Amino acid sequence: MSEADPAPAPAAPFPDALLHAVAALPGLPGVYRFFDAAGQLLYVGKARHLKKRVGSYFSRRHDGTRIGHMVGQIERLESTVVRSEAEALLLENNLIKSSQPRYNILFRDDKSYPYLRLGSSAARSGTPAAGPAQPQAFPRLSYYRGAVDARSQYFGPYPNGWAVKQSIELLQKVFRLRTCEDTVFQHRSRPCLLYQIKRCSGPCVGLVSTADYARDVQDASAFLRGQTQDLQAALERRMLDFAEQLAFEQAAEVRNQIGSLAQVLQQQAMENVRDQEADILAVQVQGGRACVNLAMVRGGRHLGDRPFFPAQVADGALLASVEDGGEEEDGAAHDPPMSLETRVLEAFIAQHYSVHSPPPLLVLGAPVSAHLIDLLIQASSHKIHAVWQPREQRRAWLEMAQQNADLQLARLLSEEGSQQARTRALAQALDLPEEGLERLRIECFDVSHSAGEATMASCVVFEGHKMQSAQYRRYRIEGITPGDDYAAMRQVLLRRYGKLGPAQDLGVAEPGPSPSPEPGRARWPDLVLIDGGAGQVGVARQVFEQLGAEVGRLVGVEKGIGRKVGLEELVFADGRDKISLGADSAALMLVAQIRDEAHRFALTGMRAQRARTRTGSSQLEDIPGVGPKRRARLLQRFGGLRGVVAASVADLASVEGISTELAQQIYRALR
Structure with a gap:
């Protein structure tokens, strides 16, 4: 396809405006976005040649395939031209994270990683400290999460907070650096317990000089950077110097420090002197789900790992496969199709390292494009070496990461399989349609108060086979007789659904992605659970009839004899007889899980409100x-x-x- 000619006529008709937009694209690097007829973002992609890349979607036949169905939804195109493909990579992944397109492989935007910080708060804030012992003269070891600056030393990132705290404990044993807050440091008049157990040198009360403490800080920095051999040699020379000067007490202290350091290094089974900074990326795909396990090596020490589970794996990989060869020069041989593992790993690398700086070494569990690594190098401005099929110590690292990826994915599939089975069992028990159960939306209500005080109602949401905590809502109940649970239930239901208008059908939605509700706004669910018996259900029925909503999906969860778990009965608002599912019923397990979550959420809110009122x-x-x-x-x-x-x-x-x-x-x- 030449740059001057529009894309060849596709098998399926597309809007003329869309085809004209494709034909008008420039041969420059940039980012493109596909939208459907409703304006929903379908896909975000990057290209070093926009015209060839986007044209590849409309120049091939995809009749009767899943790809054809997805491409057939494209109604509108938007594009942004940038200066280089490296800039396109950054913009693409920023848009993916912020917009969550329907057909991109999506990794959850993880929180910032923790760091180990070596410095004082006074030095970081720039405010001088008062008192004889100045905190900024004695840097503090601390756990830190957030933006870094040049006034303190930062080591990391670490995969989790536990790894940071473990490193702090090791450094305390060997170098005896302080961990106390600056305010505590300034007001000490005698050594704390950490000094007594030889985990701190007592700088707050002048038990160590500024020069000696600065030397310990320098040694700790060398240890964290992985310079362990140089550090051991320096300590040995220092011990011999003290011995020659007949300063045997100081020599003994350095000897003990060398022993503690040797013990720490022996505990680090994954210690390595060649690769000081590395990320190990293992990937596993099974059952339509994927796991990328990220393990981190910093300062030559293996610090642990963290699993990531992307969404939309199959659809994202299928739509991305259309791009294969879309930008190749005429007559050039096309690369073989990418495996699903490679596509998932490339999506993770692009999205993760657009936010976090990559280390000099990447050990990979699947081959990735050398072009992608080149783009990372351009974006990060330092050399990056990617290794696939590693040897020796790197191979041991990768095998461990791969094993953890396998275990994490197996656990996820087991949990999801169990949860999906519970959802299906509930649908069967309540005669709900079994098609599209991943879109089944259940909302559950509960009311909690303390003898009529601080009445609080909760609404929790179950959708996509799991609880959706971001959509939970609490409602402060006011203007009722204290302790009137029926009035509280009436108020919360009216506040939740009163502005939605009549509901035509509360059944499971037709196949196809259902639109997500606006943040903070409810939409009619497929099933409403009420924590209560016939009285609460009767009140809920009145509200639904007042709003013109179907009462057939309104179900009460009534406690059984002796209020024992497993003996609950389901009460129907449409007049059907009560049913008891049995203690071993998967459907009852799901109902109990949702009901208990509603009770917990209401109870914690009530207690917080009561505490505020009483104080x-x-x-x-x-x-x-x-x-x-x-x-x-x-x-x-x-x-x-x-x-x-x-x-x-x-x-x-x-x-x-x-x-x-x-x-x-x-x-x-x-x-």
């Missing part, structure tokens, strides 16, 4: 002139916020520190 923090804190001491005196005198609210101006003024004017202000504010 008065939600109202007294907002009154000018009422600080912590006066607030505590008021609550202690009157036994809580209710007593303060009921008190007269004279009663309030009788409290120490409360003037008549302030008492009048408090009286008005609480009413």
Whole structure:
């Protein structure tokens, strides 16, 4: 296909505007985005030659295939031209992370990795510290997560917080650096327990000089950078120097330090002197799911690993396969098709290292494009060496990472299989359609209070065979008789569904991706569970009838005899007889899981609200002139916020520190 001619006529008709947009694309690097008729983003891709890459989607026949179905949904095209393919790689993965396209292989945007920081808070903030012992003169070992700066030393990243804390413990044993906060450091008058157990050198009370402490900091930095052989040699020379000077006590201390260091190094079975900084990436694909296991080596030490599970593996790989050979020069031989493992690994590398700086060495469990590594080098501005089929120590690292990837994926498939079986069992028990169960949406409500105080209602959501905690909502119930559970249930249902309008059908949606609700906004679920018996279900039925919603999907979970788990009965709002599923029923296990989660979420919210009410923090804190001491005196005198609210101006003024004017202000504010 020449640059001047539009794409050949595709097998399926596409909008003329789309084909004209493809024909008008330039032969430059950039990022393209496909949208469907509803404006939903389908796919994001990058190209070093936009015209050839995008044209490859419309110049081939995909009749009767899954690829054809996906390409057939494209109605609109957008593109962005950039200066280089490295910039296109960064922009592509930023868009994938922010927009979550339907057909890209998606890795969850992980949180920032933890670091080990060596420095003081005073030095980092730039504020001088008071007192004889200056914290900035004695850098502190600490766990850190966030943006790094040049005023402290940072080591990492580490795969998890446990690895950071373990490293801090090792450094305490060998180098005895402080871990206390700067405020604690400044106000110490005698050594702490860590000094007594030989985990700190006591700089806060002047038990170590600034020069000696700085030398320990330098040694710790060398250890974290993997310079263990040089460090051991330096310690041995220092011990001999002390011995020649007849300073036997100091020589003995250095000897003990050498022994502790040797013990630490013996515990590091994966210690390696050749590769100081490396990431090991193993990949496993099975049952339509994939796992990428990332193991980290920093300073020559193996610090642990972390699994990643991408979404949309099959669809993303299929649509990406259309691109194969799309940008090859005329007459050039095409590379063989990529394996699914390679596509998943390339997607992870592109998305992960667009945010985190790659180390100099990548040990890979599947071959990836050399072009991708070149783009990483351009984006990171340092040399990166990628190794596939490694040998010796690198092979041991990869085998360990691969084994962990296999185990993590097997665990995920087992859990998902069990959860999907529970969802299907519930659908069968309630006569729900069994097609499209991954889109089955269940919402469950519960009400919690403490003898009528701090009434709180919860709504939890189950969708895609798992609880969707980001969609949970709590509702503070007000304006009802304390302890009236029926009124509380009526209020929460009206607040949840009152603005949605009549629901035509609460059955499982037709096949095809269902639109996600706007953040914070409800949509009609397929099944509504009520934690309660016939009374609560009756109230819920009235609300649904008032809203014009179908009551056939409204089910109460009634506790059985003795309120024992496994004896629950399901109560139907449409008049069907109660059913008892049995203690060993997979359907009941799922119902109990959702009900218990709703109860937990309501209970924690109620307790937090009750604590705020009893301490008065939600109202007294907002009154000018009422600080912590006066607030505590008021609550202690009157036994809580209710007593303060009921008190007269004279009663309030009788409290120490409360003037008549302030008492009048408090009286008005609480009413």
